[in-house]
Amino acid sequence: MSRKPIIAGNWKMHNTTKESVELTKGIIEGIKDLNKDSLPEIVIAPVFTSLCSVACELKECKEIALSSQNCYYEPKGAFTGEISLDMLKDLNVTNVIIGHSERRQYFKEDDEMINKKAIAILENGLTPIICCGETLEQREMGVTDSHVSSQIVKALENIEPSEIEKVVIAYEPIWAIGTGKTCDSQEANRVIKVIRNTIAQVAGNAVAEKVRILYGGSVKPSTIVEQMAQSDIDGALVGGASLKAEDFVEIIKGAM
Numbered sequence: 001m002s003r004k005p006i007i008a009g010n011w012k013m014h015n016t017t018k019e020s021v022e023l024t025k026g027i028i029e030g031i032k033d034l035n036k037d038s039l040p041e042i043v044i045a046p047v048f049t050s051l052c053s054v055a056c057e058l059k060e061c062k063e064i065a066l067s068s069q070n071c072y073y074e075p076k077g078a079f080t081g082e083i084s085l086d087m088l089k090d091l092n093v094t095n096v097i098i099g100h101s102e103r104r105q106y107f108k109e110d111d112e113m114i115n116k117k118a119i120a121i122l123e124n125g126l127t128p129i130i131c132c133g134e135t136l137e138q139r140e141m142g143v144t145d146s147h148v149s150s151q152i153v154k155a156l157e158n159i160e161p162s163e164i165e166k167v168v169i170a171y172e173p174i175w176a177i178g179t180g181k182t183c184d185s186q187e188a189n190r191v192i193k194v195i196r197n198t199i200a201q202v203a204g205n206a207v208a209e210k211v212r213i214l215y216g217g218s219v220k221p222s223t224i225v226e227q228m229a230q231s232d233i234d235g236a237l238v239g240g241a242s243l244k245a246e247d248f249v250e251i252i253k254g255a256m
């Protein structure tokens with residue numbers, strides 16, 4: 001079963017609109033001479049305030065899809081500070097990152113909320129990129145597998161298998177995020193297989209084989225080739241290294 005790789009850049013809370021547009025231009029320029037047929041799916045996730053301008057920049061570029069870093073699940077109403085899926089679709093956003101560990105940790109998002117967001121994203125015809133991953137403490141306690149499995153089961157509750165096959169999962173061990181300490185590729189692949197088995201239990205083998213599961217956590221141009229060589233790693237969710245066009249383009253090349 002061949003799954004098309006995805007290289008996604010999560011820009012987190014970085015870049016003014018002008019900087020976001022510059023970075024987008026740099027990535028477009030960097031991929032323009034690459035063989036279009038062997039490119040991975042490329043996704044970039046700027047801050048909300050830059051989405052409109054970046055969408056404009058991507059108008060002529062079919063190779064790069066736009067993602068937001070979050071959304072709210074209600075269609076509209078008195079939810080100060082939140083952004084609905086209709087508002088995102090308005091800007092050609094096609095993917096939404098949900099359940100990032102930073103949102104779980106700093107903004108107290110729980111599995112129930114992440115599940116509601118996943119359902120709403122799919123109902124709106126967009127692709128959720130659902131993040132999961134363990135803390136260093138959980139890893140040392142030996143509960144990594146049960147923790148990520150539980151996060152995935154809860155995120156996918158009440159979603160039909162035919163919809164589950166459209167989701168993208170990102171396994172991001174929290175201790176590897178922004179630390180420069182990349183998770184060993186074989187170990188990342190092992191946990192990703194655990195996640196795939198969990199999806200198989202929830203939605204069947206055929207669906208599990210279709211779901212793209214990315215690795216995230218200090219992905220760099222120097223780590224991507226080995227990561228992509230693993231049987232179950234279908235791409236990367238990149239933080240820091242997605243903020244420099246040259247590095248992000250190198251990572252894209254590593255997935256070709």
Ligand code: 13P
Binds near residue numbers: 172177178180216241
């Ligand atoms: P870094 O690549 O900076 O470790 O961030 C990973 C991440 O959190 C992507 O969502």
